[in-house]
Amino acid sequence: MPPPNTPEEGVVATNTSSILALRPSMSRDGGGDGGGGGGGGPSSAAAVDLRLLEYEDAVDENLICPICRVALVGPVITNCDHVFCHRCLVQAHALNPVCPVDRLPLKLVSETRPAPKIVQNQLDNLNVRCPNHARGCHLVVARSLVENHVTRYCDKTMVPCPHPSCEHTVVRNDVGKGCLHYDVQCEYCEGNMLKADLEIHQDQKCPNRKKDCELCSAEFVRNKQEEHMKECPEVEVSCKYAPFGCTQQMSRKMAEGHGEKCDYRVVGPVGEQLAELRSELTALQEKDRMKDRRIKFLENRGYTLPASNATEAISDISLPESSTNADMAPYESRDQYFLSLFETMESKVERLSSALAEVEGRHSMMLINETLQIKDQLTEIRSTLGVLGMHVRWLMNFRLQERGRVGAGSPAMPGSLAGNQQGTSDPNLPRRLSDTMREHPPRL
Amino acid sequence: MSGLGPKRLGKELTKIQNSLPPGITLVSADNLEEWFLDIQVLDQNPLYAGQTYRLKFKFSKSYPIEPPEVTFTKTDNRPIPMHPHIYSNGIICLDLLGSQGWSPVQNVESVCMSIQSMLTGNTKDERPPGDEEFVRGNRLRPRDIDFYYHDNTV
Ligand SMILES: [Zn+2]
Ligand SMILES: [Zn+2]
Ligand SMILES: [Zn+2]
Ligand SMILES: [Zn+2]
Numbered sequence: 001m002p003p004p005n006t007p008e009e010g011v012v013a014t015n016t017s018s019i020l021a022l023r024p025s026m027s028r029d030g031g032g033d034g035g036g037g038g039g040g041g042p043s044s045a046a047a048v049d050l051r052l053l054e055y056e057d058a059v060d061e062n063l064i065c066p067i068c069r070v071a072l073v074g075p076v077i078t079n080c081d082h083v084f085c086h087r088c089l090v091q092a093h094a095l096n097p098v099c100p101v102d103r104l105p106l107k108l109v110s111e112t113r114p115a116p117k118i119v120q121n122q123l124d125n126l127n128v129r130c131p132n133h134a135r136g137c138h139l140v141v142a143r144s145l146v147e148n149h150v151t152r153y154c155d156k157t158m159v160p161c162p163h164p165s166c167e168h169t170v171v172r173n174d175v176g177k178g179c180l181h182y183d184v185q186c187e188y189c190e191g192n193m194l195k196a197d198l199e200i201h202q203d204q205k206c207p208n209r210k211k212d213c214e215l216c217s218a219e220f221v222r223n224k225q226e227e228h229m230k231e232c233p234e235v236e237v238s239c240k241y242a243p244f245g246c247t248q249q250m251s252r253k254m255a256e257g258h259g260e261k262c263d264y265r266v267v268g269p270v271g272e273q274l275a276e277l278r279s280e281l282t283a284l285q286e287k288d289r290m291k292d293r294r295i296k297f298l299e300n301r302g303y304t305l306p307a308s309n310a311t312e313a314i315s316d317i318s319l320p321e322s323s324t325n326a327d328m329a330p331y332e333s334r335d336q337y338f339l340s341l342f343e344t345m346e347s348k349v350e351r352l353s354s355a356l357a358e359v360e361g362r363h364s365m366m367l368i369n370e371t372l373q374i375k376d377q378l379t380e381i382r383s384t385l386g387v388l389g390m391h392v393r394w395l396m397n398f399r400l401q402e403r404g405r406v407g408a409g410s411p412a413m414p415g416s417l418a419g420n421q422q423g424t425s426d427p428n429l430p431r432r433l434s435d436t437m438r439e440h441p442p443r444l
Numbered sequence: 445m446s447g448l449g450p451k452r453l454g455k456e457l458t459k460i461q462n463s464l465p466p467g468i469t470l471v472s473a474d475n476l477e478e479w480f481l482d483i484q485v486l487d488q489n490p491l492y493a494g495q496t497y498r499l500k501f502k503f504s505k506s507y508p509i510e511p512p513e514v515t516f517t518k519t520d521n522r523p524i525p526m527h528p529h530i531y532s533n534g535i536i537c538l539d540l541l542g543s544q545g546w547s548p549v550q551n552v553e554s555v556c557m558s559i560q561s562m563l564t565g566n567t568k569d570e571r572p573p574g575d576e577e578f579v580r581g582n583r584l585r586p587r588d589i590d591f592y593y594h595d596n597t598v
């Protein structure tokens with residue numbers, strides 16, 4: 001380790017990265033820096049207490065806090081290499097200022113630091129259940145995203161009631177329904193409760209919420225009756241060939257068997273084709289009607305049509321029409337008029353497409369010019385970076401060597417020089433640095 | 445810090461319901477405030493051979509930051525073990541149960557094991573000094589007695 005206050009201190013990579021690593025954890029866990037944890041509970045920490053989450057899969061033992069026994073939240077590591085949630089350690093430390101694991105005296109400020117980024121990343125990636133699980137949100141999401149989900153997107157998050165004078169909260173999903181904080185009676189158990197709680201009560205809590213199906217005798221939740229009816233094997237359904245004439249009604253579980261024997265099944269494929277044809281026919285009829293309208297419009301020159309239909313038609317042909325009103329005479333028949341109309345349109349389209357091609361060409365040229373420049377700059381930056389890297393390595397090496405021989409007083413300095421000799425440097429090969437480097441310092 | 449204790453106790457309970465070291469059995473844990481466990485001394489220490497002792501754990505809201513309150517409980521076939529650190533009313537003087545010796549990484553299982561080994565290593569068939577007087581008059585909470593004990597010996 002280099003002694004403190006050497007110029008390289010700021011350059012040594014491990015130092016800076018661990019300081020950086022602490023920033024995100026701090027903001028998330030609410031004052032989670034090893035240096036004393038200023039501030040009690042920022043608003044972000046209040047939204048979701050990560051320590052109370054339920055994890056979808058078993059969590060690796062190494063990621064578990066030895067105090068709270070769940071996955072670490074805002075992990076800090078002590079100088080004796082034990083990892084705890086920041087808040088757990090602070091609480092334990094307040095009672096007894098030692099490391100909870102080995103009981104060695106521990107200074108919270110100077111002898112702990114945030115755990116390495118890789119640990120934080122692993123924790124961030126753990127899958128957790130939405131804390132609104134009990135209210136019906138079954139989302140499973142990475143732990144780093146759960147707060148965002150809960151505060152912004154989860155339908156089951158409790159938010160203030162939209163009614164200005166009401167102080168209750170309501171699940172986000174029901175905000176649009178107005179204030180639901182009035183008493184109602186559950187129709188199944190006759191218990192009284194707020195309207196806002198009725199649905200959950202009937203889905204999960206009501207003692208009479210379950211009911212046996214009268215048809216199939218399976219138990220289902222009353223509130224979900226409609227869903228059960230869609231799959232109940234005993235409900236009467238009509239044959240799937242009913243559109244082709246089968247009039248039989250039978251229970252759902254029989255329908256399958258009947259379908260294979262139904263007299264109308266041979267008609268089935270034909271019927272499907274028929275249906276296809278029928279829909280095509282409708283489309284064609286629709287088109288036909290459109291055409292009829294246009295023809296009528298043209299015959300009447302648009303004057304007698306109701307406005308709503310006319311606007312669309314006029315916009316299509318308004319350009320030529322404005323000019324043709326006056327010189328209609330040259331055209332001998334309507335056919336000729338249409339022909340000319342068509343020609344005008346065609347030339348217009350041609351002009352447009354050529355313009356488009358031109359624009360496209362210009363655009364791609366511009367793009368190429370721009371990227372070429374950027375590419376050049378990039379190469380330049382890359383080479384500068386390489387040179388810088390070499391300088392830094394050389395300087396660090398130089399320092400280390402220098403420190404190694406403090407007191408020895410020898411000016412001879414093993415180590416590498418800047419430039420392409422870097423790769424072949426041999427620490428045992430003494431070389432006089434002062435000549436080259438001091439007189440021609442690297443241009444940074 | 446509410447909410448932490450119940451969650452961790454729940455986890456501990458699941459674990460000890462599945463497996464416990466030899467000589468330790470869970471008697472009841474009907475809630476997250478008070479549990480009962482039986483312990484036996486497994487080696488042939490003549491003081492404790494063939495006996496089973498019942499431990500009562502009481503958890504405060506701030507468990508595991510604060511230690512649980514652990515005492516021996518006397519019933520028909522569960523006596524209070526003889527030990528120079530165990531009062532005849534069941535109060536145990538064990539430094540890891542005091543707020544100075546406690547560490548939140550301890551748990552019910554490890555406390556049982558510590559008490560087990562405390563009995564295993566004992567050879568003196570006696571009560572702490574001043575036991576009778578203490579049991580008669582003193583109604584301190586076990587945690588406070590810890591200090592009392594240490595003050596007298598150190
Ligand atoms: Zn430690
Ligand atoms: Zn923790
Ligand atoms: Zn959710
Ligand atoms: Zn309301």
Ligand SMILES: [Zn+2]
Nearest residue numbers: 186188189206
């Ligand atoms: Zn009900």
Ligand SMILES: [Zn+2]
Nearest residue numbers: 213215216232
């Ligand atoms: Zn049914």
Ligand SMILES: [Zn+2]
Nearest residue numbers: 239246248262
């Ligand atoms: Zn049929």
